Amino acid sequence: MTAVSAEPFPFSHFSADATTLYRYRSAARTPGPEPGRAWQAISEVRITDCIGSTPLFALQNVVGPSDGKLLVKWERSNPGGSIKDRPALHIVDAAERLGLLRPGGTMIESSSGNFGISLAMIGAARGYRVIVLVDPKTTRANLNVLNAFGAETIVVDEPDDTGSFLKTRIVLANQLAHDIDGAFRPDQVFNLLNSHAHYRSTGPELLAECGQRLDVLVGTASTGGQLGGLSRYLRERAPHVSIIGVDAEGSAIFGGPSAPYLIPGLGLGWTPANLDLDLIDAAYKISGEDCFYACRVLARCEGVLAGASSGAAIITALRYAIEGGQGSTVVCVLSDGGDRYLDSVYDDDWLAAEGFELGDPVVAQLRERALKLTAAQEGGDLLPTVAPGIGETLEVPATTTEINAVLRREWTEQGPRSGDSAETGSACGR
Numbered sequence: 001m002t003a004v005s006a007e008p009f010p011f012s013h014f015s016a017d018a019t020t021l022y023r024y025r026s027a028a029r030t031p032g033p034e035p036g037r038a039w040q041a042i043s044e045v046r047i048t049d050c051i052g053s054t055p056l057f058a059l060q061n062v063v064g065p066s067d068g069k070l071l072v073k074w075e076r077s078n079p080g081g082s083i084k085d086r087p088a089l090h091i092v093d094a095a096e097r098l099g100l101l102r103p104g105g106t107m108i109e110s111s112s113g114n115f116g117i118s119l120a121m122i123g124a125a126r127g128y129r130v131i132v133l134v135d136p137k138t139t140r141a142n143l144n145v146l147n148a149f150g151a152e153t154i155v156v157d158e159p160d161d162t163g164s165f166l167k168t169r170i171v172l173a174n175q176l177a178h179d180i181d182g183a184f185r186p187d188q189v190f191n192l193l194n195s196h197a198h199y200r201s202t203g204p205e206l207l208a209e210c211g212q213r214l215d216v217l218v219g220t221a222s223t224g225g226q227l228g229g230l231s232r233y234l235r236e237r238a239p240h241v242s243i244i245g246v247d248a249e250g251s252a253i254f255g256g257p258s259a260p261y262l263i264p265g266l267g268l269g270w271t272p273a274n275l276d277l278d279l280i281d282a283a284y285k286i287s288g289e290d291c292f293y294a295c296r297v298l299a300r301c302e303g304v305l306a307g308a309s310s311g312a313a314i315i316t317a318l319r320y321a322i323e324g325g326q327g328s329t330v331v332c333v334l335s336d337g338g339d340r341y342l343d344s345v346y347d348d349d350w351l352a353a354e355g356f357e358l359g360d361p362v363v364a365q366l367r368e369r370a371l372k373l374t375a376a377q378e379g380g381d382l383l384p385t386v387a388p389g390i391g392e393t394l395e396v397p398a399t400t401t402e403i404n405a406v407l408r409r410e411w412t413e414q415g416p417r418s419g420d421s422a423e424t425g426s427a428c429g430r
């Protein structure tokens, strides 16, 4: 048994007059407006202050003694249940500061999953009306969470020219934002604050936790937020780290034609604005079968009930831990938890109906599958996929253009590292 220290680190303490209870704020979360402030009165702590500073832990059973360490960043522990709390909060904070979102205002977003849920949670906490445009593929579990937070949902069931609902959802969201007074479009797809959120919080946290011992970072992609922000941060601060992108088979983010893709949370028909492919060392397009198998091994053999996209991330990360060998460190971002996928990835009947026969989750088989993966493209050969006419068919909200202009100006004026400098007092960067 591990001995418990007689003098544990004080995570909270009372003021000298014993009237105020303070809690410790980790350095990782504090690159905010007051960088030196490590303590915060508990009475001031809001649910949104609990976003970030997520646990990092090591997988124990899928790796062997001659493998590298495989560490996972457990984003499910954000209060809204996913990594999307980070960009949602960052965008809402900036919109409030810039006067784009005012008290009693309305947030309108296209999202079939986590980002909408994060906005709904923040909206409930801060008194905003939230309208989320979902589609027929949105799960009952996600609709229930949106509903619980009081968000209004509109089901968009007209497919776009790619057969998905994304473009039609975005067009309608923009239209509603024009029509509703006091509306703000957070716009996770084109708003560069999406990746900036990870540049400012997830990246610094990871580096503070791992130091320069980190060798490989594995992240997944849809809007490009997490991978875009992390790759930019790590390239600047730890350029030796290999950045590995993971996407769903069929998606066009890392180049190639677009086809229907299966893994919830992943994929896009083009290369998103938030992601710079030049910063990615290798990219993998994972099949539904490999992804779901990995999810089930994680749950059964590690006790980690992770969301669908985490399966794709972990099977790729495992390959690098095996190949990197002892002494290497691989970090893998697990974007959400499995509880939202109990009716799909973790349901045998659903898997059978989708045509998957996965068999028992066994570590050895996961390792075999990991070693069979081949990179979609590697070594700076990734070519962006720009969907023809994307600029014309999808209007970018004026508020996004304004935010992106402020952000670009700050980057230009304050240099490449401005993104995390609370001292600069930036409009977007706090």
Ligand SMILES: Cc1ncc(COP(=O)(O)O)c(C=O)c1O
Binding pocket: 082, 084, 113, 114, 115, 220, 221, 222, 223, 224, 225, 226, 227, 264, 265, 266, 307, 308, 309, 310, 335, 336
């Ligand atoms: C569960 C999950 N994993 C991964 C991603 C991809 O993250 P990003 O949109 O930042 O590329 C998403 C995006 O919605 C997601 O919901």
